[in-house]
Amino acid sequence: MIDVTEERVIDCDWHYQDSFKEVAEYMPEPWHTKYVESNWDDAGVKQNLSSFFPTSTGDRQNYGKVTREHSNYPDEPEDPERVTEGMEFLDIDVSLQISHLILAMGGVNADDERVQAFTKGYIEYMMEEVLDPDEGVYGLAPIPYGDVDASLEVLERVEDEEAWVGACFITAGASPPLGNRKYDPIYERCEQMDYPVVYHTGGSGLDEYVRAGYQEMIETHTLGFLESNMSQIVSVACQGIPEKFPDLDIVFMESGVTYIPGLVSRLDEEYLKRPEEAPLLDTRPGEYITDFYFGTQPLEISARNDLLELCFDMIGTDRLLYASDYPHWDFDSPSTINDLPMLDDDDRRAILAGNAEEVFGL
C-alpha cells in the first residue's frame, strides 16, 4: 500500500467560490456594463449561479433598463393586495388570475406528483387568500393535464366555486401535444361544466423549444412563446377537438395576433393537400381556428395598421379578449386596444369586456 502523503494527488473537482460581481470587473465590454446594469447585484457567493449563465434566456430585466416595480419577479411572496392595486393602476374591473409558477410545469419530466400537488394547493390558497368575485378577482384553474385523473379532480374541486371561471392549460412542454386523445376526458368534463379551456403559453423549455442556442431574450420571447401556442393550435385543430367537443370554448393567450393569419394560411394549404390526415374536420382547419378566442397581449401595435386590421378581420373582433399580462414586464394597458384606429367603439367595448363576459359568464 502506498502512502498517499508521499504521492502526487490531483483533485479534479475543487470549487472556487467566485462571485459574478468580482469577475465582472474583469469582463470585456459590453459584458462588463451589461452585468453592472443588470440588477443582478452583489450577493457574492450566494448569488444565483444562473445570474450570468442563465439556464434560460427568459430573464426579464432587460439589462437594467426596465426599472418599473414588478418588472422582475419580486423577492418577497406576492401580496394579494397588489392585485387590486394593479387593477386600479390599469383601471381594470375584473381580472382572471393565472398562476405564474405553473408556467414552468412543462419542464417537469419526472414522473412524480409535484404538478398535481402544486395545482391543488394553489387552488386552495387562491380561494382562501386572493380570489374575490365581489372585487372582480376570479381565477383560471391550472390543469395538471399530464395526469388526467388529477385534472378531473381539480375540475371537480372548482366546479361549484364562483371564483373559478375556466381551466388553464400551459402550452409549453405538453407532450404529447394537447390535441391528443389522452386529454379528451378533460375536455369532455370542461365542456360539460361550460368551462372555457384557456391555453396559456409559457416559458418552460423556451430555449429548447424551437432551437437550442439562442443568445438573447428577444429571440426566445419572439419565437418561443409563439411556437408553444402554434404547436398546440395545430394539434388541437387537426385532431378535431372542436368537432369532438363542439360546445367547448377554446381560448389561446399571450402570443399577440399577427401569427394567426400566417399559421391558418399555412395549415389550410397543407390541409387541402392532405385532408384525410385530419378526418374529423368538415372543412379547413382555419374555419375552426378562427372560432377560437385569442387574448390580445402582447398586441403588435407597432405593426402596419393594415396588417393588424387584416388580422382582426380574419379572427373576428368578437373573438378577441383584452389581456394585460400584468405585472409582467411587457404588459399591455387597456389603451392598447382603445387607441387602435381601425376599431369602432363597439369593437373596443367587445374586446375590452363584452367578449370575455360571454366566454367566461361574467
Added chain:
Amino acid sequence: MSDDSLVKVGPADEFADGDHRIVQIGRAEVGVIKAEGEFYAMRNQCPHDGGPVCEGKVQRKLVGEFTGPGERIDQHYSDDCIVSCPWHGWSFDLETGTHIGDDSIVLPMYDVVVEDGVVYVDDGK
C-alpha cells in the same frame, strides 16, 4: 340528350377499374375514369394548380369517426371513391367532383353514357 352532344371515348370493355381516358370537349380536357364498375367524367384540370387531376390515383376515401373521448379516431375506407391530382394530392369525390376537404371547391363534372358497349361523354350542349 341528342346524339350529337355525345363525344365518343371508346369501348367500355377496354377500361379496367382505375383506368382513365382523356378526351377534348370544346376547349376543355375531360377525364373519363372507371372506378368500381362505374364511369365518371370530370374536368382534367385541378383548380389548385392546373394539374392533370384525372390521371391521378383512384382510391376509396379514407374517413375517420370520433367514437368517444380517449378513443383513437376510427379510420376506415368508405364506399366513396376519390381521385387525387398527381401533382399535389388535391382529392375529389368521383360522384360529385367536390374536394374532399372543402366542399366549396368543385371540379366540373360531365355525364357519361354507355351505349352498345361504347363510352360517351355528354358535352353539355
